[in-house]
Amino acid sequence: MSEISRWSHCSLQRLVQASKLSKQLNKPILVTGGNFLHDPDINYSQKAYDLLVDLGVSRKNLIFVAEGTDTASEVESIKSYITKKNVILITSATHVKRASLLLSEYCNEINTFPVDFHSSGSLTPYFKMPSVSAMGRVEIAMYEYGARIKYFLLN
Numbered sequence: 001m002s003e004i005s006r007w008s009h010c011s012l013q014r015l016v017q018a019s020k021l022s023k024q025l026n027k028p029i030l031v032t033g034g035n036f037l038h039d040p041d042i043n044y045s046q047k048a049y050d051l052l053v054d055l056g057v058s059r060k061n062l063i064f065v066a067e068g069t070d071t072a073s074e075v076e077s078i079k080s081y082i083t084k085k086n087v088i089l090i091t092s093a094t095h096v097k098r099a100s101l102l103l104s105e106y107c108n109e110i111n112t113f114p115v116d117f118h119s120s121g122s123l124t125p126y127f128k129m130p131s132v133s134a135m136g137r138v139e140i141a142m143y144e145y146g147a148r149i150k151y152f153l154l155n
Contacts, residue, residue, distance in 0.1 A: 007051070010092050013115035015048055018090050019055040021113065027088070028061045030081055032074040071095070072151070075102045082106050092116040094144045098151055 007015075018029045029052060033044035045066045052062055063081060068074030075082075086109040091099050093114035100110050130138075 010116040030063045032065045034067050036069040079106050
């Protein structure tokens with residue numbers, strides 16, 4: 001299996017968009033994430049760093065922070081880089097609100113750039129049997145709602 005095929009759709013969207021914005025705005029990318037993958041010997045941020053270099057991002061525009069196993073611990077690991085700064089948050093559309101809340105404790109301004117939309121935005125109601133992909137999206141939504149409840153209970 002090729003290396004690019006191992007990336008989730010959302011991760012690829014985040015990293016490609018970060019690459020584009022970094023080149024366009026000449027801004028650094030904070031590459032975060034620890035050892036939370038199925039293989040505990042593989043560090044997410046190292047793989048992301050390598051992919052960003054392959055996409056043509058200058059190493060001088062990459063800040064490597066190989067820590068964090070969830071959003072809160074990743075934000076904690078980068079607080080020295082983001083305190084009183086303006087940041088661009090590139091994350092999945094379902095994750096923007098909670099990630100913004102966590103970052104807002106440190107940042108002056110957060111500009112969001114959502115990716116990985118799970119809906120076309122059409123709100124026309126209809127009835128039909130749920131598809132496997134719809135059930136997968138419900139699972140993603142339930143995870144995000146659970147994480148938001150945890151955030152509000154612990155903060």
